[in-house]
Amino acid sequence: MKLTRRARDHIKSAACIVALFVAWELACVAFRISPIVLPRPTAVISTLIVQMPALWPHILQTLATTMLGFLLGTLIGVALGAFVGVSRSAYNTAYPLLVGFSSIPKVAVVPIFVLWFGSGTVPAVLTAMTTCIFPIVVNVATGLATTEPEMEDVLKALGASRRQVLWNVSLPRAMPYFFASLKVAVTLAFVGTVLSETVAANRGIGTVMMMATASFDVPLVFAGLFALALLGILLYVVFAGIEQRVCGWATRKQDLAVA
Structure with missing residues (x-):
């Protein structure tokens, strides 16, 4: 039987x-x-299965909050990344500000969001959004800014405009x-969502984990962690599959059959 790598x-x-x-x-x-210190994995999995009917609405809440924050963060990150990537002056001006903002612990901005919008879903969405913006900005800007100068010179010599160079070379790159x-951003968005839920929310996996901690239900705390890990892995696999479909030309083929 042959298996791929x-x-x-x-x-x-x-x-x-x-x-x-x-x-x-x-x-x-x-x-x-x-079990109060470290529950067995069998106990955690059993708790996750038994409590799934009660956990499911909280899982959906966390997933919806994360995806909304991720969507907003992606839109803002792409816009900022494109702005920074195509302009050297914008890069020199905005990049230090972005680095400084990303260096602020997100737990420090949650109370500000709560002060502005009250407790609930909005602070969690905003925390997820701000958490995932930076890696998108950096990668989009890097991809746009690292087009080979020689290729740009050749295209311009052939009469291509800057817009054509951007559309046909920089964007695919x-x-x-x-x-x-x-x-990376979708996993960071989960971190931001749960962080906010543990501070200022009444629904979500983070809230369940905080309530379980207060009652010393450690297996339920770990069950929440397992649920988060499974959601993160699932979304990572989904986006990895989309990446392979869209950008398969940029990766080496690893599906050669071996004995």
Whole structure:
């Protein structure tokens, strides 16, 4: 039976994950670790399955909030990235400001959003949005700004306008950078959403985790973490698939069959 290299990589990754959970389970049993300190993975998975009917509305709330913030962040990030990438003066002016803004811990801006808009969904959406803007701006600007000067010179010598160079060369070159940033940004958006939910929300996985922490229900806290991890992996895989479809020409083929 022939397996592709990608299939073999997936099998190895799955085996490593299973081995990690087995080691976790054995460590909890061997060292008699209290469930309040570190619950067994079997207990966490059992809690996740049993509590799924109650968790599902909160999962959907977190997912919807994250995707809305991610969509807004993508639109703003692409606009800023295009503005910064096509203009050297804009790059020199805006980039230090973007770096400074991205260096501010997002937990510090959540109280400001709550002060402006009150507790609820809006601060979570804004936190997710601000968390995912920076990687999109950086990657889009980098993709647009790193077009080879020689290629631009050749196209201009052939009579191409700057708009034609941007449309036919710079934008296609920026697409791999853009989709790579989306995979990072969507996971960061989850971080921003849950961060805000733990501070100022009445629905969402972050809220459930805070309530579980207050009642010392540690397996439920870890079940929330598992749910977040699964959502993050799912969205990462979705955007990786879109990237492969749109920008497959920019990556090396890894689907060669091997014995």
